[in-house]
Amino acid sequence: MPFSRLSEQVQKLSTPQQSDAFVKRFRDAVREGEFDAIDLPERFTLPKKFKRRGSEETYEKDMKDMVFETSAKFDKWFEGVDQELAAAPQRGRGKPKLTVENLEEGVIDFKALAEETRRKLQNSYEKGQNLGNSRKSKAAPAKPPTKAKRTTKK
Template sequence: MPYIKLSQQIEKLQNPQRSDAFVKQLRAAVREGELDAGELPERFALPKSFSKRGGGECYSRSVRDMVIDATPEFEVWFERINRELTPLRTGGKVHTTVENIEAGLIDFKTLAAQTRQKMTASYTKGQTLGTSRASANAKAPVKKTSAKRK
């Protein structure tokens, strides 16, 4: 039976930035009994680079290596997961311009419906904000009466 190490299999990923997600899904598949694998005592660093907020520092995580039974079922599972973890390139977002609408790249009816929905939400938000402020101010102010002193 052929066996392969997790560290070697991760090198075959098309998107190495998703290596942490691959490890998580592999562990879940082993836990649920879909695949057969065993943990090894050594660790290896994931190819993904993590960055800390507020700074330019990057770091990498290390995980325990595993030995995987490389069956045809595993190969099918790996191809499916690799496809799921690889983002589809759509070529970027089409900007809303008159030229793109006339060319048919943007559906005008959908754009009009989205605009209407956005404007309605904004108007409703303004109305509720105005009524909440009006009801807060509608409370009668307490009149200060000064007692006449003799």
């Protein structure tokens, strides 16, 4: 039976930026018994470039290499996973920052944000009113202040 390495299979991916997701799926498939593989003591570098938050610096990750039997079943599994990963939408940069420039360019919907702010303020106001009213009704009726009696003679 022909054997192949995980590092070689990662190179065959159509989208190298999805190599970490492929390795995770590969390990899951081995764990679930879809096909057999063994760990090797060597490590290999993923082709994906990772970025640290808050900087433009990139780095790479190393993974443990594995050996597995290549078969028609594995080839079919690989094709399916490769197509899924290629079709998976790439994660965007998230929501655009709230700046005057983005508001003026129309990147951010001002009316929607204004409505959201109005709703937050109304909810906060109602919450405060409810809290005040609940404390008012729970408080015991105030007793008239009693005069302290004198214990000494005038």
